[in-house]
Amino acid sequence: MFLKRLCKKCLVAYGLFLVFLVLSIGTDLSATGFWVEQTLSDFSGGSVLCDSDEGCLVYTRNNTDVILVFDVNRGDWLKIDMGTSQSFCEAVTKGNVVFARTDSLLFGYSATLQEWDTITFTGDYMTGITYYSECGRNLACFVTQSYVYVFDADLGYWQTYDYGLPVDFTGGSVWVADTYIGMKLSIPYPGEPKNIVYSGLVHNFNKIELGVHQPSPVTEYGFAGWFNIDYDGVNYRFVGYSAATNQFDVVSYALGNNEGPISLTGAGTLTADMFTTRVFGFRHIVPNTSVTTNWYGFDTRRGAWDHEQRFYDWTVDHYSGNICQAGQFSFDNSLFTADASFHFQFYSGIDGVYRDFTPGLIYTSTTASWGGGGTVFCAHDNLNAWGYDVAGNRSSAISLPLDKTSYLCRGEDFAAFTRYETGVDTMITFFYNSNNNSWSSVSAPDHHTTHGTSNEHLYIHRGSGENVVIFYSAHKDLIHKEDFPDDISVYTLLNDEMGWARSANASVLFDALNGSAFTYGFNFDRSSMGTHSAILCNTTAQTVHGYSCLTQNQSEQVIDFEPYFINESGYIGYIDNAYNNTKCYAYNELGDGWVELIPEGSDVATLVGTKTILVARHDRVYAFDPESLTVSVEDDIEEEESPDLLPYKFELFQNYPNPFNPSTTIHYSIPERSHVTLDIFDVSGRRIARLVDSVQESGGHHKEWYGWNKDGAAVSSGVYFYKLRAGKKRITKKMILLK
Numbered sequence: 001m002f003l004k005r006l007c008k009k010c011l012v013a014y015g016l017f018l019v020f021l022v023l024s025i026g027t028d029l030s031a032t033g034f035w036v037e038q039t040l041s042d043f044s045g046g047s048v049l050c051d052s053d054e055g056c057l058v059y060t061r062n063n064t065d066v067i068l069v070f071d072v073n074r075g076d077w078l079k080i081d082m083g084t085s086q087s088f089c090e091a092v093t094k095g096n097v098v099f100a101r102t103d104s105l106l107f108g109y110s111a112t113l114q115e116w117d118t119i120t121f122t123g124d125y126m127t128g129i130t131y132y133s134e135c136g137r138n139l140a141c142f143v144t145q146s147y148v149y150v151f152d153a154d155l156g157y158w159q160t161y162d163y164g165l166p167v168d169f170t171g172g173s174v175w176v177a178d179t180y181i182g183m184k185l186s187i188p189y190p191g192e193p194k195n196i197v198y199s200g201l202v203h204n205f206n207k208i209e210l211g212v213h214q215p216s217p218v219t220e221y222g223f224a225g226w227f228n229i230d231y232d233g234v235n236y237r238f239v240g241y242s243a244a245t246n247q248f249d250v251v252s253y254a255l256g257n258n259e260g261p262i263s264l265t266g267a268g269t270l271t272a273d274m275f276t277t278r279v280f281g282f283r284h285i286v287p288n289t290s291v292t293t294n295w296y297g298f299d300t301r302r303g304a305w306d307h308e309q310r311f312y313d314w315t316v317d318h319y320s321g322n323i324c325q326a327g328q329f330s331f332d333n334s335l336f337t338a339d340a341s342f343h344f345q346f347y348s349g350i351d352g353v354y355r356d357f358t359p360g361l362i363y364t365s366t367t368a369s370w371g372g373g374g375t376v377f378c379a380h381d382n383l384n385a386w387g388y389d390v391a392g393n394r395s396s397a398i399s400l401p402l403d404k405t406s407y408l409c410r411g412e413d414f415a416a417f418t419r420y421e422t423g424v425d426t427m428i429t430f431f432y433n434s435n436n437n438s439w440s441s442v443s444a445p446d447h448h449t450t451h452g453t454s455n456e457h458l459y460i461h462r463g464s465g466e467n468v469v470i471f472y473s474a475h476k477d478l479i480h481k482e483d484f485p486d487d488i489s490v491y492t493l494l495n496d497e498m499g500w501a502r503s504a505n506a507s508v509l510f511d512a513l514n515g516s517a518f519t520y521g522f523n524f525d526r527s528s529m530g531t532h533s534a535i536l537c538n539t540t541a542q543t544v545h546g547y548s549c550l551t552q553n554q555s556e557q558v559i560d561f562e563p564y565f566i567n568e569s570g571y572i573g574y575i576d577n578a579y580n581n582t583k584c585y586a587y588n589e590l591g592d593g594w595v596e597l598i599p600e601g602s603d604v605a606t607l608v609g610t611k612t613i614l615v616a617r618h619d620r621v622y623a624f625d626p627e628s629l630t631v632s633v634e635d636d637i638e639e640e641e642s643p644d645l646l647p648y649k650f651e652l653f654q655n656y657p658n659p660f661n662p663s664t665t666i667h668y669s670i671p672e673r674s675h676v677t678l679d680i681f682d683v684s685g686r687r688i689a690r691l692v693d694s695v696q697e698s699g700g701h702h703k704e705w706y707g708w709n710k711d712g713a714a715v716s717s718g719v720y721f722y723k724l725r726a727g728k729k730r731i732t733k734k735m736i737l738l739k
Contacts, residue, residue: 106121122146152200154203405419460501
């Protein structure tokens with residue numbers, strides 16, 4: 001049985017205030033948000049099930065007929081009556097999906113559409129499978145021995161697929177990515193695995209009877225893998241799947257004499273924004289004469305295998321074969337010319353092209369190193385270094401001072417290593433930035449044995465002893481050096497776009513997104529750093545400081561208690577005073593402010609998501625709404641029009657995704673045929689783009705924005721406003737572009 005309801009966005013208690021609130025582009029549209037309370041009078045007893053991830057919260061109990069969902073796009077609690085008491089055993093949320101299940105029922109909520117749906121499932125649990133259920137950012141799935149059930153946030157309802165469980169099934173696995181669901185079913189040797197998929201882009205299922213094992217790491221937009229047919233070491237099958245087309249591409253390959261697979265090095269702990277590419281290869285050897293290679297590369301965005309065959313004369317080239325997986329490309333570093341010069345080979349998943357380079361580096365086992373990140377490659381020998389921008393197909397080289405090199409770090413778009421020399425109390429850290437194909441460097445006291453740490457776009461190194469800390473932002477290609485006193489302890493930490501170095505007398509916060517550094521005269525030991533914001537507690541002065549790397553604003557709040565629980569996970573932070581807290585604050589990076597809450601009742605749970613917070617008490621729950629006032633109803637709307645009816649007539653939804661890069665979709669609806677404009681403004685109130693300027697019929701509409709201005713140029717990261725006008729009615733909302 002299906003139950004489906006459309007959850008219209010409604011104005012809550014501040015609706016009447018909004019009618020009289022005059023907001024116009026060019027004025028301050030930021031808001032501090034507020035706490036939204038919901039009583040639990042519909043619940044009596046039972047174990048609490050609740051979760052928080054990005055912009056959604058879910059609350060229910062294991063024996064009840066009610067489930068509560070909070071969505072920052074709605075700005076209020078949605079109480080859903082299931083009709084009869086349910087035995088809830090799971091309630092989770094991630095991204096735009098809320099997923100819950102009972103012993104017979106599946107529930108899904110879409111924050112994209114603000115719709116929910118339920119379905120009664122059939123079949124026993126899948127004994128032996130890794131996961132019976134999984135919730136992703138846009139998709140949720142549940143698997144029984146009869147069906148695959150998928151909830152798609154873009155559709156707002158469940159879909160069912162009879163996948164055909166093999167009689168001799170022995171096990172399998174399920175993995176959920178942002179754009180697709182993958183599943184593997186295994187049967188005993190010499191049986192071959194089956195793959196079942198669901199594309200969140202095409203919104204449909206597909207399967208291949210002769211498939212591959214689960215890839216590692218899980219790639220975005222699809223997957224690619226290989227299988228040795230009959231386990232004979234001779235016959236191979238390559239299977240690639242792209243969610244963009246919901247199609248498989250299959251290649252078969254049979255080994256000849258003196259031929260074998262080329263060794264593969266996995267991505268491991270490689271830091272990259274995206275993993276989209278897989279490469280496999282074979283090598284045929286005529287001893288001491290020649291080597292012939294066949295490479296097969298697959299990028300999940302392009303959806304087809306790219307084949308390359310190469311021939312090497314053994315008297316000129318020495319090729320041993322070693323394919324290394326990176327984010328959006330793969331490389332082989334095992335080819336050397338007769339004079340031991342490197343000859344690097346690359347497969348770019350971006351354009352499907354194989355390329356090779358001889359940058360003049362000489363291989364020796366003690367002085368040469370190389371590595372690849374998401375779209376960057378770097379290598380060096382004893383005298384020179386070479387960096388390669390895979391996305392732009394460009395490279396640059398430099399000569400190196402000093403005579404030794406330490407650990408090579410690589411992120412999504414940069415690589416870093418340190419040069420030093422015995423007897424010299426100076427080290428130089430070099431950075432290659434693939435965004436602008438350039439090198440930069442910084443000198444510090446010699447502490448090359450202390451390795452730097454890095455993520456996709458940020459690098460931190462602390463010298464042990466002299467306490468010189470080096471920060472590097474790949475976004476801005478900017479180096480910041482901070483010299484702490486030698487006789488104190490300094491600790492470093494990085495998280496996504498932010499990093500810090502803290503000590504007893506002073507601490508430094510570094511914003512890699514903007515390349516900014518801020519010094520504070522206290523220790524960050526009672527602080528928390530999220531992906532784009534931080535809460536910094538000064539317990540001596542009884543103040544807390546919030547910093548937003550989206551707006552680059554800082555805000556201070558005086559507190560009258562000792563901080564107990566401090567959490568900053570993304571764009572929203574939280575601080576309270578003690579267990580069973582009697583006072584707490586939300587820090588809203590999206591609105592640059594602190595919002596106090598004095599909750600009633602005894603404490604049950606507190607969960608901090610990236611854009612909202614759940615404070616659960618014994619008789620009520622509180623949700624933090626960070627964007628509660630970002631909708632503006634301007635003064636030319638007639639005051640006598642009922643605010644409760646506005647969303648049903650004229651509505652502008654929160655863009656998705658938000659924050660976004662590189663594109664986002666804006667949905668809206670109009671009640672009657674009208675001339676419609678949809679404009680984008682920057683924070684100064686200047687209109688930078690017009691997306692819609694036409695007469696449109698009543699109903700729902702949507703438009704995608706690719707982050708371009710009216711001249712077709714890409715705009716920078718930051719806060720933007722989008723404004724819908726139809727007739728005399730106008731609504732404005734806020735969105736965030738991150739690069």
